[in-house]
Amino acid sequence: MNIVVLGAGNLAWHLSEEFQKKGQNILQIYNRTEKKAEALSKILQCDFTSKLENINRNADLYILCISDKSIAEIANSLPIENNLVVHTSGAVHQDLIPQDRRGVFYPLQTFSKGKEIDFKGIPFCVEANHENDKKTLIKLAKTLSISVHEISSEQRKTLHLAAVFANNFSNYMYSISEEILSVDNISFDILKPLILETANKIIYHSPKESQTGPAIRDDQTSIDTHLNDLNNGNYYDIYKMLTEKLRAENKK
C-alpha cells in the first residue's frame, strides 16, 4: 500500500517504521514543523512536507497520527477527496473526518520515545465508513498484529474511558508511591517487582478477585495510620476516597 503519514510524534515514528518493515510503501511524511517531518523522513528514506497543499495526492491511505484536537482541522484542510483518510485516536469519532472514505486505525497501546514496541500483541481497533475500506484496514492491521478488532466509535469511547483508568490512573498511582518513598529517601526500585507482579496478575486473574489491601481487609488500624501519615496532604483525599469506594464495593 502507498501510505502518507501525517504527524511525526511517537506514534508516527513507531507506526511508519513498522509499516515499512511489513513491506508497505511510505510515500511521504507531513508535519507542520518541517524539521520534524524531515527527521522522520530521513529514517524512512521518503519524501516529506510541512505544507498540506503539497501532500502527495496518490496514496491509498492517509493516516493521521496527530493530537485529537487537530484531527478535524487537518482532515478538513487535506486536499483529498476520493482516497481513504483515517485517524489513530481512541477518543475521536470517525465522523470528525469530512471525507466520505474515512475510518479509524487505533492501536490501543501507549508509545514512548526510544522504547521498542512489539506490535504483534497490540490490539488494533478498526472502523470505516465503507465495507471495502474496513476490509482493507483489517488486512493492513493484521500485517502488524494478531489482535485486530472491529470497534464502533461508540465502543471506542467506552474503551478510551476504560483505558484512562487502566493506564493514566494506574500510572498516577505509581507516581504517588514514588513520591511517598522519596520523602523518606527510599528508592522506588524496591516497589518495581510488586508493580510488575500486580500487573501480570491480570493476565490470569480478574483484578476484582485479586484485590487486596487494608480497605478489603477492613483493617482500620492500617487505614488510620496511613491517613495520619498522609497528613492532609495532596494524596490524603485520594487515599480516603479509594479506600471508601473499595470498602463499599466489597460490602455489596
Added chain:
Amino acid sequence: MNIVVLGAGNLAWHLSEEFQKKGQNILQIYNRTEKKAEALSKILQCDFTSKLENINRNADLYILCISDKSIAEIANSLPIENNLVVHTSGAVHQDLIPQDRRGVFYPLQTFSKGKEIDFKGIPFCVEANHENDKKTLIKLAKTLSISVHEISSEQRKTLHLAAVFANNFSNYMYSISEEILSVDNISFDILKPLILETANKIIYHSPKESQTGPAIRDDQTSIDTHLNDLNNGNYYDIYKMLTEKLRAENKK
C-alpha cells in the same frame, strides 16, 4: 536452620516451600485450623499442630505468616523465650512481638494461590532487635533473593503506604476499567497489553515523566465526555478527583 512456620495461608505455603528448596529444615507448621496445618505439612513432609502449647520449642526461627491483627496475640501466646521470633508484615512494628529476640522478615510482594513465584527478585525487608539476629535474617533472606534490605519499622511504614498505592489502588484502577468495559460487553482482554506496557515502563522511566492522558493534555473535551459517560455513578468521583489532582500537579 530449623524453622517453625506459623500460618498456612498463601505466604506460608510459598515461603516454606522456598525455604525447603534452599535447604532449610521446616520443623513444624502451626495453624489454628488443624486441617490447614496438616495440608501444608503433608507437602513439606513435616510435623504440624493446631495448639500453641504443642509448638516445637527447639527451632532457630519462628516465623509468623499470619494476619496483621493476630501477630501480637499469637506472639504473646508463643511458649518461646530465648529463640528468635519474626513476623512477615509490612504494616506491623517489630515491637508488637514481646520476645526479646524479635524481628521482621517482610517480602515486599503480593502472593496468590497457585501462582508460581520467582523469589530471586523479591525485595526482602529485614529488621531485628539484636545485631546477630539481623545478620542471621539477612543471610537467610539472601538464600532466597538478590534484593535484601535493612529497613526500620518506621521506613517499613512508609513502604507499606506506598505499596497500597502501587498495588492495591493500581489494581483497583484495573478493576474499574474491567467493570466499565463489561457494561458495553467488551472483553477485558483488549486492555491487557496496555496494562502490561504501562507497568513495564516504570522499570526505565519515572512514572511522573511517563504520565499521559486527558488530564495532562488539558483535554477538556475528553474529560467532559468521560464524566458524562460515568453519569454520576460510582466511578464519577474517582475520575473527577484524580483528574483534578493530576492537572494541579502538572501546573506546579
